[in-house]
Amino acid sequence: MGATKIRLCVSEDLGAGQTVPLSRDHAHYLFSVMRLAAGDSIFVFNGRDGEWRAEVTEAGKKTGALLLREQTAPQHMPPDLWLLFAPIKKARTDFIVEKATEMGAAKILPISTEFTNSDRINRDRLQAHAVEAAEQCGGTFVPEVGELSRLDRIISDWPKDRRLMFCDEALVGARASLMAAGPATKWAIVIGPEGGFSDAERTRLQALDYVTPVSLGPRILRADTAAVAALTLWQTVLGDW
Amino acid sequence: MGATKIRLCVSEDLGAGQTVPLSRDHAHYLFSVMRLAAGDSIFVFNGRDGEWRAEVTEAGKKTGALLLREQTAPQHMPPDLWLLFAPIKKARTDFIVEKATEMGAAKILPISTEFTNSDRINRDRLQAHAVEAAEQCGGTFVPEVGELSRLDRIISDWPKDRRLMFCDEALVGARASLMAAGPATKWAIVIGPEGGFSDAERTRLQALDYVTPVSLGPRILRADTAAVAALTLWQTVLGDW
Numbered sequence: 001m002g003a004t005k006i007r008l009c010v011s012e013d014l015g016a017g018q019t020v021p022l023s024r025d026h027a028h029y030l031f032s033v034m035r036l037a038a039g040d041s042i043f044v045f046n047g048r049d050g051e052w053r054a055e056v057t058e059a060g061k062k063t064g065a066l067l068l069r070e071q072t073a074p075q076h077m078p079p080d081l082w083l084l085f086a087p088i089k090k091a092r093t094d095f096i097v098e099k100a101t102e103m104g105a106a107k108i109l110p111i112s113t114e115f116t117n118s119d120r121i122n123r124d125r126l127q128a129h130a131v132e133a134a135e136q137c138g139g140t141f142v143p144e145v146g147e148l149s150r151l152d153r154i155i156s157d158w159p160k161d162r163r164l165m166f167c168d169e170a171l172v173g174a175r176a177s178l179m180a181a182g183p184a185t186k187w188a189i190v191i192g193p194e195g196g197f198s199d200a201e202r203t204r205l206q207a208l209d210y211v212t213p214v215s216l217g218p219r220i221l222r223a224d225t226a227a228v229a230a231l232t233l234w235q236t237v238l239g240d241w
Numbered sequence: 242m243g244a245t246k247i248r249l250c251v252s253e254d255l256g257a258g259q260t261v262p263l264s265r266d267h268a269h270y271l272f273s274v275m276r277l278a279a280g281d282s283i284f285v286f287n288g289r290d291g292e293w294r295a296e297v298t299e300a301g302k303k304t305g306a307l308l309l310r311e312q313t314a315p316q317h318m319p320p321d322l323w324l325l326f327a328p329i330k331k332a333r334t335d336f337i338v339e340k341a342t343e344m345g346a347a348k349i350l351p352i353s354t355e356f357t358n359s360d361r362i363n364r365d366r367l368q369a370h371a372v373e374a375a376e377q378c379g380g381t382f383v384p385e386v387g388e389l390s391r392l393d394r395i396i397s398d399w400p401k402d403r404r405l406m407f408c409d410e411a412l413v414g415a416r417a418s419l420m421a422a423g424p425a426t427k428w429a430i431v432i433g434p435e436g437g438f439s440d441a442e443r444t445r446l447q448a449l450d451y452v453t454p455v456s457l458g459p460r461i462l463r464a465d466t467a468a469v470a471a472l473t474l475w476q477t478v479l480g481d482w
Contacts, residue, residue, distance in 0.1 A: 098463075102460055102463060139460045218481055222377070225344065225469060228469040236474055241456065241457065
């Protein structure tokens with residue numbers, strides 16, 4: 001949904017009249033793939049300074065530069081929501097990162113659990129997916145993708161001012177429990193692997209006072225569906241939708 | 242999420258003591274792929290009679306039979322919710338059908354709109370995807386996938402007792418508008434193509450008295466994300482979650 005315009009995430013600070021040098025990858029994309037030339041406009045953001053219209057001032061095969069003209073959108077930060085999920089098959093893991101970015105997660109944390117299907121991730125590749133999703137969805141923010149961490153370690157070091165929405169198929173009542181959880185502004189969502197949480201993990205999670213158990217309906221959802229459903233639920237009840 | 246058990250969707254009526262002959266595909270899957278033998282148990286459903294435990298009584302290379310033992314789950318019908326969506330790239334269209342089945346849509350209707358990216362679908366393949374998703378998600382119901390229809394024709398023939406949730410990025414306010422829409426029990430959701438709806442389509446949809454416009458947040462969602470988000474929103478506010 002939505003018309004396409006070329007948007008790039010860059011690392012430089014952005015301001016009127018500034019020049020932004022292009023990376024080799026960006027120059028290749030703009031000039032070889034998209035066939036832009038000097039004088040054409042694109043849009044850039046860096047996660048801090050909003051979105052800017054930028055004019056191509058130099059278009060080489062492997063290099064190039066942009067001149068920033070005017071800000072076209074203010075910086076929009078997502079709510080302070082983390083998504084914790086157990087990596088699954090490659091395509092579905094990519095999908096979760098893409099969706100979490102589109103749907104406005106602030107941080108994406110891959111976790112390993114007792115029944116995790118995959119115990120390795122390529123963090124850089126997942127981070128690149130998040131950047132691409134932000135470029136495509138019109139956002140001005142890119143969530144950080146963390147290194148794979150063990151769920152039990154994350155729980156041991158949990159920041160006590162952050163609530164955790166625990167999505168489990170063994171529960172009932174979606175919206176009500178979330179609405180009753182109170183006015184915390186820092187949240188996280190945790191989604192289990194395809195094999196579900198172990199009984200030990202379930203018991204431990206439910207006993208924590210910062211945990212809000214939430215059901216995602218009477219059918220069993222795949223982990224990728226559960227991630228999108230949980231993000232929607234949170235965003236519509238407590239977030240910026 | 243959830244442990245795996247072998248579940249098959251069959252066409253026969255189901256009842257205690259009945260014998261169910263296996264199709265060639267099912268026999269191949271059970272006996273060559275999954276290596277089951279006579280005496281093993283699986284679970285079957287047909288969309289009408291709930292879920293049954295079935296014992297393998299005959300296991301050939303291309304044929305086989307099951308004996309129905311006892312009902313293990315009652316028939317669970319989803320709410321009367323249709324999902325209308327404009328087909329996109331193949332993998333993402335497959336994904337929408339899979340997700341709509343998992344999330345409890347009653348009917349899936351591919352539509353062509355002014356900016357539809359794809360004007361052809363393979364209905365049988367999409368229907369097979371819905372069957373497979375129902376087998377995997379533990380449901381007892383398989384939504385019917387319709388033939389590709391033009392949005393303007395569907396609107397012309399619209400059943401007046403069915404409300405339509407119109408998801409558009411140009412809108413604000415997700416939950417509130419849905420909650421205010423009143424107590425209709427028959428609903429449909431319409432999701433546009435990657436290019437969005439045309440101005441004419443937008444104007445026409447918004448003018449219809451059975452349409453409830455709904456926003457899906459401040460970021461632009463891909464069509465497949467929008468489908469899952471809209472289904473979640475509807476299910477948590479008005480459905481069976």
